[in-house]
Amino acid sequence: MSPNILEVTGLEKHFGGVHVTCNINFTMQEGEQAAIIGPNGAGKSTFMNLLTGYHRPDAGKVMFAGREITGLPPHRVVRRGISRAFQVSSIFARMTVRENVRAAVQAQMRATFRLFASGHSLGAEETERVLAMCGLAGKRDLVAGELAQGDKKRLELAIALAGKPRLLFLDEPTAGMSIDEARSTMELVDRLNRELTLTVLFTEHDMGIVFNHARRLTLLHRGEIILEGTPGEVRADATAQKIYLGEHHL
Amino acid sequence: MTANAKRTGPLSRLYAKFGISGPVTPVLLAAAIGVPWLPGEFWTHVGTEVLILGLFAMSFNLLYGYMGQISFGHAAFFGVGAYATAMLFTALKGADGQIGVADFLLSLLVGPPVAALTALFVGFFCVRLTGIYFAILTLAFGELLFYIVFSWYSFTKGDDGIQGLLPPPFFQDSTNFYFFTLAIVVVAAAAMWRITESPFGYAMRTLRDNQRRAAFLGTNVRAHMLANFVIAGAFAGVAGALWGPFSRSVNPTLLGWGESGIAVFMTLIGGAGSFIGPMLGSVIYTMLQAVVKMYTVYWPLTIGTIILLIVLFAPGGILGMIDKRVQATRARDGAAEAEAAAAARAEAPRP
Numbered sequence: 001m002s003p004n005i006l007e008v009t010g011l012e013k014h015f016g017g018v019h020v021t022c023n024i025n026f027t028m029q030e031g032e033q034a035a036i037i038g039p040n041g042a043g044k045s046t047f048m049n050l051l052t053g054y055h056r057p058d059a060g061k062v063m064f065a066g067r068e069i070t071g072l073p074p075h076r077v078v079r080r081g082i083s084r085a086f087q088v089s090s091i092f093a094r095m096t097v098r099e100n101v102r103a104a105v106q107a108q109m110r111a112t113f114r115l116f117a118s119g120h121s122l123g124a125e126e127t128e129r130v131l132a133m134c135g136l137a138g139k140r141d142l143v144a145g146e147l148a149q150g151d152k153k154r155l156e157l158a159i160a161l162a163g164k165p166r167l168l169f170l171d172e173p174t175a176g177m178s179i180d181e182a183r184s185t186m187e188l189v190d191r192l193n194r195e196l197t198l199t200v201l202f203t204e205h206d207m208g209i210v211f212n213h214a215r216r217l218t219l220l221h222r223g224e225i226i227l228e229g230t231p232g233e234v235r236a237d238a239t240a241q242k243i244y245l246g247e248h249h250l
Numbered sequence: 251m252t253a254n255a256k257r258t259g260p261l262s263r264l265y266a267k268f269g270i271s272g273p274v275t276p277v278l279l280a281a282a283i284g285v286p287w288l289p290g291e292f293w294t295h296v297g298t299e300v301l302i303l304g305l306f307a308m309s310f311n312l313l314y315g316y317m318g319q320i321s322f323g324h325a326a327f328f329g330v331g332a333y334a335t336a337m338l339f340t341a342l343k344g345a346d347g348q349i350g351v352a353d354f355l356l357s358l359l360v361g362p363p364v365a366a367l368t369a370l371f372v373g374f375f376c377v378r379l380t381g382i383y384f385a386i387l388t389l390a391f392g393e394l395l396f397y398i399v400f401s402w403y404s405f406t407k408g409d410d411g412i413q414g415l416l417p418p419p420f421f422q423d424s425t426n427f428y429f430f431t432l433a434i435v436v437v438a439a440a441a442m443w444r445i446t447e448s449p450f451g452y453a454m455r456t457l458r459d460n461q462r463r464a465a466f467l468g469t470n471v472r473a474h475m476l477a478n479f480v481i482a483g484a485f486a487g488v489a490g491a492l493w494g495p496f497s498r499s500v501n502p503t504l505l506g507w508g509e510s511g512i513a514v515f516m517t518l519i520g521g522a523g524s525f526i527g528p529m530l531g532s533v534i535y536t537m538l539q540a541v542v543k544m545y546t547v548y549w550p551l552t553i554g555t556i557i558l559l560i561v562l563f564a565p566g567g568i569l570g571m572i573d574k575r576v577q578a579t580r581a582r583d584g585a586a587e588a589e590a591a592a593a594a595r596a597e598a599p600r601p
Contacts, residue, residue, distance in 0.1 A: 075465050079468045092459035092463065103453060103456045106449040110468070113474075116445070163468065
């Protein structure tokens with residue numbers, strides 16, 4: 001059995017009087033591909049924000065690859081080997097597609113304090129590799145802010161992958177994509193998970209994608225974990241039907 | 251055919267490689283070299299001012315155009331650099347008021363590091379904020395430093411300023427001093443260009459476009475902002491160091507918000523989106539000021555109107571406006587060419 005790459009114990013977060021994360025215990029094994037599901041406002045994005053240092057938890061502990069990362073700022077969490085892609089694409093709008101990915105590659109190389117190196121050639125090969133992998137090679141010279149929604153989401157994923165993560169969080173990776181784009185994106189995620197044993201945790205509203213691409217599901221409701229299990233177990237569970245899946249006409 | 255010819259010209263190739271700064275920079279440089287051949291010393295004098303203030307504005311644009319933060323206190327580093335040089339200059343010059351060439355150069359060298367250290371101190375606080383809060387805090391620090399220089403009589407000579415900064419005989423000739431300034435400005439601009447095209451420069455652009463995401467690339471946002479703040483301060487210090495020997499004196503207003511505003515104006519006029527924009531802004535601002543002041547006292551009214559027109563009708567500055575036109579033309583030519591090629595293919599006899 002592979003070791004736990006991620007161990008979350010007793011995670012808590014309040015915003016004012018609202019309890020958005022209640023005593024969450026959660027583990028992931030290296031090479032796993034899992035999904036978090038739940039209705040809007042269940043605390044899925046907050047959970048990812050807590051794990052990546054965007055919010056500080058009020059209580060609890062987050063261990064990554066055997067070391068504690070609780071409360072570390074995002075840039076230090078990222079340097080340990082965690083990347084994330086955002087739900088609403090969060091790219092560098094005035095830079096070209098290639099510059100977006102190259103900046104991420106150079107940050108991963110820890111080269112961003114090199115004042116007199118060439119920003120064009122450093123990491124250029126890796127940049128081309130990531131662009132080709134994400135199907136963006138033909139769009140490398142376009143300004144990122146002018147891309148179509150689906151391409152923005154693909155760039156979002158490319159930026160996350162340029163960080164060479166061991167653990168990748170994807171917040172609704174296919175939102176705004178066409179059916180074909182969504183399929184090819186998730187095929188890419190599957191391939192990375194299989195070939196590079198990249199551990200992937202994603203949230204998704206499309207239950208077809210969730211059941212086809214996650215081997216384990218965690219159902220979140222009002223900040224609490226209601227249920228964990230395989231897609232089959234979750235599909236069969238009455239509570240899950242009532243809280244969430246019912247909305248999705250399964 | 252014409253489109254093709256246009257696209258293979260040297261300026262067009264420079265555009266393709268370096269953007270709008272590519273073709274504009276050599277034109278500006280050629281013009282700069284020609285200035286001393288204009289009749290009379292007046293334009294050489296104005297040209298020196300264009301270069302020094304242009305360098306100051308370009309250093310400001312490292313913060314504004316590349317990092318996305320506007321500083322209303324950038325003149326503090328220009329002024330501190332000017333004072334550091336002026337004070338060492340005064341200490342080194344002889345009783346007869348003359349200074350040796352080596353001592354003169356030494357006094358110039360002290361400006362940038364002192365400006366950089368000041369920027370390190372001020373930046374430590376300012377990079378904790380962004381947007382309007384960053385702008386206001388830089389303004390506050392700028393005014394604070396202005397007031398210290400203004401009122402610390404025993405150390406800075408207060409509102410009297412420091413006079414008698416007469417450079418060595420060779421540099422008293424306006425043409426010689428002009429070319430000396432041009433050389434320093436070209437070297438400083440080349441260094442800044444290199445920095446803006448480095449991984450650090452691209453990290454700055456990520457901070458400008460999306461700070462949150464930049465942090466999720468593993469970039470330490472504050473450390474990078476602080477480094478850039480110090481670099482911008484150091485280059486403002488280079489410009490400041492040249493100012494004293496150029497105008498033969500320094501005074502506290504060099505640190506004030508009015509002086510900071512000059513960098514902002516120049517950058518807005520020329521265009522913050524391009525590397526050379528602020529220098530073009532300085533050409534327009536400084537030369538226009540020289541001419542307008544010959545005829546009227548209404549210079550603030552004139553520049554106010556110009557800024558108003560720029561902000562309303564050319565928000566990217568003059569180079570931003572030109573760049574937009576060039577891009578549109580190139581896109582149209584590209585489309586026309588593709589169409590012509592398609593037509594040629596359709597007409598060609600099939601094998």
